[in-house]
Amino acid sequence: MSREIFALKGTICYSTSPTELSITEGGYVVCENGHCAGVFPELPDRYRQIPCTDFGDELIIPGLTDLHIHAPQYTFRASGMDLELLDWLNTITFPQEARYEDTEFARAAYTIFAEDLKKGPNTRACIFGTLHVPATEILMELLNQTGLKTMVGKVNMDRNGSPVLQETSAQASADATLSWLEDTLTKFENVKPILTPRFIPSCSDELMEKLSALQQKYHLPVQSHLSENLGEIAWVQELCPDTHFYGEAYSRFGLFGGDCPTIMAHCVHSSDEEIALMKKQGVYIAHCPQSNINLSSGIAPVRRYLDEGLHVGLGSDVAGGTCSSILRAMADAIQVSKLYWRLIDSSMKPLTLEEAFYMGTEGGGSFFGKAGSFKEGYEFDAVVLNSSTIPTPLKLSPKDRLERLVYLSDDRNISAKYTAGRKIL
Known part of the structure; x- marks a missing residue:
């Protein structure tokens, strides 16, 4: 039809x-x-x-919207779940993502991923690829064929990766991103590019400056990670000693909302200053409850975000999460909010079914415009x-x-x- x-x-x-x-x-x-x-x-x-x-x-x-999912991680869902975030990235994620340099492997893996999304309840998604341009274009091609409306990002990372998963320099990363953008910006009917600095520990200041220039030139949205894990937050403070909080490390490059539509995944441990800036700049929060449990990151204060009027949607965060269905993310969001209320702050009432349903439909869908x-x-x-x-x-x-x-x-x-x-x- x-x-x-x-x-x-x-x-x-x-x-x-x-x-x-x-x-x-x-x-x-x-x-x-x-x-x-x-x-x-x-x-x-x-x-x-x-x-x-x-x-x-x-x-x-x-239709439901997944604001945060990693396509290359679909192949190893439910693996390494005893590890915390940084150990999980180094032990499981980076070695597996390096395999996408092989385009034959990428096509086989992404075909399975695209078919899974097509048969599930999600109609829109914001998706991380890898740093490999050919594999990311294969992902976009396959997703375009499903009819789903998606945004896909070629990942940027020029530091703190691994010997097999890191770009050689900020310039090399920016050049590869520009080549990818010029090839895909208007190529697909259903898939659009989104700038994707993996997270601050993976991106040097020089690379962030270059991505900022690309964002301004092409008026692209941005997706990344924020305040997911306490060890990660401490690491960002070491890497960016002149910033007061994690979000400021994005904001100083103009990649934190405002005129730059932005999704930040997790926001489990955001400070008052960070929350205030997200609200001021209209940053979207992708709440990923299952992943936050699996990787022992904590429980995001979603009740506070909703009560303060921030933009909040849901993310499956495969493979930190094991299920790509945003129906499952709705249930997980309600359940972890009950734990937050019971164990952390009794003034933060648990989410209702209505609130979780809104987050999975119009709450996240609005990042795409009038959707959900x-x-x-x-x-x-x-x-x-x-x-x-x-x-x-x-x-x-x-x-x-x-x-x-x-x-x-x-x-x-x-x-x-x-x-x-x-x-x-």
């Missing part, structure tokens, strides 16, 4: 605010030229003759969820069914998926 006008019928569920759900049983959501024309209890006369797919009482929700909602004018991303694979003798409300689907996070529950008005599953 292409970008013509059509309707889906079912139980329509989407966020009207960060704390409220709209649920229309037996309702219709209309797509017109790739955008949502509205949700209706009955089809208006002007839409009576349009094609309509009836999904019965199945739940129809907006069935509000009129938003791009038409939709996922149809069927709960027949989890039978019960109970008569459940739509919200109860949504909660079960979130917590069970099973790809077998997906009946159909649409991205920007196109049926891709």
Whole structure:
């Protein structure tokens, strides 16, 4: 189905605010030229003759957005989970990512990754590749074929990598990035480039200056990591002694929000100053609860971020996280918020289902513009969820069914998926 006008019928569920759900049983959501024309209890006369797919009482929700995932790490999910972040990077991640210099290996691995994303509930994602330009372009090519809307980054790292995974200089990294940008900036319909300094320990000041110049020239978004692990934060302070907090190490190069759309993953241990700057600059936080547990990083104070009005979405952070479904990230976000409330700060109430659902839909989707909602004018991303694979003798409300689907996070529950008005599953 292409970008013509059509309707889906079912139980329509989407966020009207960060704390409220709209649920229309037996309702219709209309797509017109790739955008949502509205949700209706009955089809208006002007839409009576349009094609309509009836999904019965199945739940129809907006597509989900993963704000932080590492494509090359998909191959070793659930490996090295007894290690903390920095040891895990050096022991598992860097040696495995070095393999993507081999384009044959890269194509095989990325084909599996792209197919997994296509069959899951996510319709959009911001994705790390590796520092290898040919492999990153293969990743973009394969993702483009899925119909998913994604942003993909060629990783930059000119220091503190490994003998097999580090660029030879800041200039070499910048030159490779420029070559990649010139080749991919307008090449794909569904995939766009995003600047990707791995994190401050991997990028020299000289490289950050060069990336800043590229950002200003091409007006690109940026993705990186922030305040994930206490050892990492201490390391950044050693590397950047003239900064007061981790985020300032990005901000001094103009790569921390403002006119530069920015995603910072984790923000587990952000200081008051860092939080204030993120709010001022409109930085998006990619909350990655499963990864933060697996790598013993801690629990991000997401309740505070939401209450203070920061932009917060969800990230699977594969392979720190083991599951690419943002349904799973919703459940994990709720669960870790309960631990934060019980064990760390009793004034920080746990997340509700409504809040986690918002973060996984419109909260993260808004980084792409008008995405992640069935509000009129938003791009038409939709996922149809069927709960027949989890039978019960109970008569459940739509919200109860949504909660079960979130917590069970099973790809077998997906009946159909649409991205920007196109049926891709």
